[in-house]
Amino acid sequence: MATTLTGGNPHIIQLPKTPVVAPSDPQTIAQQWLSSLETQLSRPESLNINELFHDESWWRDMLALDWDMRTLHTAADIQNFLGKQQTKARLSKFRLQDTGKFQPRLEQVVDELNWVSSMFFFETAVGTGTGMLRLTPAEDGVWKAYSVYTSLQELSSAQEPLGKRRAAGTTESMPGGLAGGTWIERRNRQKEFLNEEPVTLVIGAGQAGLNMGARLQSLGVSCLIVDKNERVGDNWRNRYRTLVTHDPAEYTHMAYLPFPQNWPQFTPKDKLGDWFEAYANLMELNVWMQTSILSAEYDEAAGQWVVVLARGDGSQRTIRPRHLVWCTGHSGEARVPSFPGQEAFQGTVYHGSQHRDASEHDMRGKKVVVVGTGNSGHDIAQNYYENGADVTMLQRSGTYVITAEKGVFMMHKGLHEDGGPPTEECDIVGESLPWPVQLALSVHMTKKIAEAEKDTLDGLRRAGFELDFGPDGGGIARAYFTRGGGYYIDVGCSKLIIDGKIKVIHNPGGINGFTDRELLLANGDSLPADVVVLATGYDSMRTTVRKVLGDKVADRCSDVWDLDAEGELQGMWRPSGHPGFWYFGGNLALCRVYSKFLALQIKAVESGLSPGVRQ
Template sequence: MLDRTDDIALSAENWLTEFARALEHPDDRTLRPLFHPDSFWRDVLALSWNLQTLQGLDAILTELVLLARRASPRHFRIDPDRAPPRRVKRAGTDTIEAIFSFETRDGRGHGIIRLVPDADDGHRLKAWTLLTALEELKGFEESVGSARPRGQSYSRDFRGPNWLDQRRASVAYADRDPAVLVVGGGQAGLSIAARLKQLSVDTLIVDREKRIGDNWRKRYHALTLHNQVHVNHLPYMPFPPNWPVYIPKDKLANWFEAYVDAMELNFWTDSRFERGSYDEATGRWSAVLRRGDGSERVLHPRHIVMATGVSGIANIPDIPTLKNFSGTVLHSSGYGDGETWKGKRAVVVGTGNSGHDIAQDLHSSGAIVTLVQRSPTLVTNIEPSAQLAYATYSEGSLEDNDLIAVSMPLALARKTHQMITEQSKQFDKELLDGLNAVGFKLDYGEDNTGWQFKYLTRGGGYYFNVGCSDLVARREIALRQFSDIASFAAGGLRMKNGEELAADLIVLATGYKPQEALVRQLFGEELAARVGPIWGYGDGQELRNMYMRTPQRGLWFIAGSLAQCRINSKFLGLQIKAIEERLL
C-alpha cells in the first residue's frame, strides 16, 4: 500500500489516465484490469441519461463499453478545485478517494473514483466504486456566476416596463402556458423551480396554501428540523452563517418566502391542482387549477412535476369503534398547540416523530398524556446518534459532500447505515434500556439499516429523541400498546384487561398514504397503474420513479429532505432541459 500523500494523488491520476485511454476505444480487454472484481458504477445521466447503479465487474463492463461508445467521455482529470485525492474509510473499507471532472458529447460532469488493492492481482489498485454524474449541458449552462443575466444595466428603455413590471407579467401567465408546472411549494418544489429558472425553462409553482411557506408554518407549534443547518441549504442560496443549528419551522417558512422573491420564482398561492390529463398527440397536459377566488384556470404545460412530499394524503386508519368517542379527534396534520389542552387527558396514537413531538408538546402544556404504540419503532437520540449519517458534512465543501452522497451505491449505503445503527445503539444504550423496561417495542430497521432506510423505504417509523423518550422511560408520559385496546368509547378507551382510559383528545399520528394514492386521485387509476410504485426500492438500486423519467411521459416526482431535494433537483432539471432542447 502507498503511504505518502503525493503517492495517493499519483495513484489516482495514474488510474484516471489509464481509464481515459481505455475509453478512447472501449472494450472489455482494456477496461477489465482497472476494476476490482467486487465493484460498483453509479451513472447519473452522464453516459446513460438515467440514474442507474451497476454492481459486479461483468455487468459494469458490458454497460460501460456500450455507453462509452455513444457518449464519448473524455478530458478526464483530477479536479483541482475540489478536495484533493485522499485516503478515507467508506462503508468500513479503507480506500483512496478522488474527485475528477470530464466531458461527454452533450455535457460536462464530475465523478468520484475509489481505489482499493486487489489481493488476487498483486495488490494493484483498482476501482471499487465509480461515479459519473452530469453537471451541465454544453450550450445550456446555468445563468449563474460569470453567466449571470445583465438585466437592464445597459441600453435602458426608460419608457418601457421595469423589473417589477416584468416580474408581475411573468407570474401572471396571462398570455402563455408554463413549460413546467410544479405542484407543491415546499423544499422539493422550490428546489426544482430554482434549477429550471437557471436553465431558462419557464416554470410555475402552484400550492394550495395561502402563503408561501405555510406547508411548514402551519405545522405543530413546537416543530424544528431534526437535522442540522449545514446539511439543509437550498440550491444557490445557503442559509446565513448566524442561523441556529436546528431551524424552527417558522424561520424556515419565512426563508421560503424570501427565497421565492430572491430567486424570482413564479409562484401561485391559494391554487389547488385538481386534476390532470395528458394528450399524447400534442405532448401537453391539461392541468385544472382552482384559484382562491373560486375561478378555474386550465394550463397546458409539457411537464408536471409532483413536489408534494414523500406522501400527501393523511392516513386515517379504519378503527370501527372510534366513532363512539365523544371528544376531539385530530390527525397530526391538524394539530396546532397543546395550550388548549392544559389539564385535559390526551391520547396520541403513533410513535414516529410527529407522535412523540405532539405527546411532548401536550405534556409540556400541562396535559395528561398517553402514547399508544401501534408497531415497533426505531428511537435514536438526536445528538450525536441521529447526526452520524451526516458526518461528512462537518468537513469540506457542500458541493463535495453532495457529490459524495450521490456516489454511494445502495449496497454500500446500507452497509454504512448498519454500522451507524450499531454505533447509535451503543451511544443510546441507557435510553434504550429505559424504554425496554417500560414495554416500548424497539426495532432498528430492516437488516439493522437504521432510520435513514426507514425513511427511504416507508417515509417514517422512527423518532429522533429530543426528550419525549425520556419522559416515557420515566413514566411521565404513559405508554400503551394499540393491540391491548378493546374498543373506543364515548369517554375514552376500553382496554382488553377491562381497564378504562379516560380521554378528552385523541391525536392520530398515523402518517400519510403513499404518493400512489395522490396520483390516483389527481390523474386516475389508469395513469397511476402505468406509473407504478413511487419511493422506496424495487428490484433496482434507485428510488422508484424519483428524480427520473417515469413510465408516463411528462410526469416527474421529486421529494425528500432539503438535502435530497437540493442534490437531486439538479439531475431532474437537467433531464427536463435536455428534453426541451431535444437532446434527450
C-alpha cells in the first residue's frame, strides 16, 4: 500500500496498488470506518488513528480543522495534525451521504486501484462541513483511509440567506422599515458607501472579483469592487476579437447563478462580458468602474487599510477597509523580453496581451512570427493566418496539447457535465483529493486522452511541433497548477499546423536578436518578419502588487501559485503573509469554488474566530 516518491519532485507520486478484495457492502464499510473515526476524534487526548489509516495516507483540510488550506501526508503527520487541531475544531456528528451519486460506492479508479468512496457531513465548533472519504483494503483485508477530505461549508453564526432562509424583500422587513427607504433608495446609498466604510475592498471586477463580492455579501460582509475599465466585463471584451472560453459551460458557472440551459458550450468573450455585467447587477454588487488605486497603506495598529481611490469623474475618495482582496488576474504583469538590435527592427513588435485582431490591418502576404506556443500564441497565430498572413510559430520548449472537442470533455466526465450531479457536490468532489494525488491520477487520464487524440498528436509531431506531457506525464493539470501555462486547448490551430498552413520552428535557444527585417535565432538561422508577437506569458500576481502597492506590501506577501511543501497552492485563496491582504484568482470554475472558502476566512476574521494570518 505504500505511496512512493519518485525523482527529485516531492509531488510526483506513485499511486498504490490495492489487493483484490470484493467488498460485500460499501455502505457498511464506509459507515463502520466513519463511526470509528468519530469515536477517535471524540477523545483527542488519547487519539490513535493507526487502525484507520495506511502509513502513506492523505488528509486534505479546508478550514474545518485549521483556518488555512492544509494537506497532510502519512498517518504520523495526520495523527499529529488531528491531535493539535481537534481540541478546538471539535469535528463531530458525522453522517454519510445517502442519496445521489456520491453515497458509498466501489470505484475502479485506475488499473490496480479500487476504493470505496463516499461524501459525508459533519459539524464543527463553529459550523457545518462536508467531506469525502476514500478507503482501500490493506493486505489483511481491513479497509483503511487512503484519502480523507474535510471542508467547512457554513458558519453557524453567519448562515447564508439561501432557499428557505432567503430575505422577505418587503420594505417593512428591511432594517428600519419604510423610514430606511425603498430597495432602490437603499441600493443607491449602499453602492456609494455614503453611510459606512466597506469592510472589504476587492481590486478587479473579473470572474474573481465578482464571485468574491457575491460570496462576501451573502455572508453579510460589506464589499466594494473597483476596476479601471469602463464597464463590468471589459476585462474580457477588450481581449482579442476571436477569443472564446476553452472550458465547457457546466464547469464555468458563477456562484449562485448558473448559466441558462440554452447557454453555448463555449462562451464568446463579449457574451461573457455581458454576462458579468448582468451578474453584477443581479447580485447587487457594489462596483465602481473607472477607478484606480492612488495609494494604499496598512495601518498596523488599527488593523485596516487606508486606500486613496481615483474615480472616473476626477474625484478622489479615501476608504478604510479591513481587507484588501487582489483580483487582478492569476497572471500578473506581462512578461515582455527585449533583444539586441530590436530598436532597429523596421516591423512591429508587441506582447500578446496587446493583440486585438489581425483584420484591423491588411495582412495579406505579411510575414508574422508568433513567439510562444501556449493558448494565446496559438489563437493569435490562427487569427493572423485566417486574415491572409504567412505565419510561423517559434517554439522554445514543448507544449501540452489537448483538444476542446474530445479531451476537455473526457476530463469532466462524471462531474461537471450536462445531466451530471449538482454543481455544489461536483465542486466538493473535484477539490477533495490532495494535489499530488490528483496529479498522479491525471497521468492516467492524460494517457487516455492521448489515445483518443492520437491522430492530432502524431500530426503535430510530424509537423515539427514539440509536445510536452510534463515531468510525470501529468498533462494539463500539472502544467496549470505548477506553471500556470505551457499548454494549448485546441480549438482549430492544431489542424492548421498539421496541414502546414502555419509553420513551426522549434528552437530551444530562442531569439538572439533582430536586424532591420529579420529575427536572428540562437541556432544561427534567421527568420524574416513584418510582425513579431511575443506570446511570452506573464509574471505572477505578486509583480502587480509590487507595482501598485509598493515593496513594503509585496515583501510581506508570499509568492503566489505553484505547489508549496505540503502540496497546496502558494498564497492563493488563503493567508498571504500580509495581514488583511488576500490573493484571489484562477479560471471561472476555481473562482466559483474557492470564493466560498476565502469569504469564509474573511468572515471568520471579522467574527473573531480566526487571526487571518498563518500560525
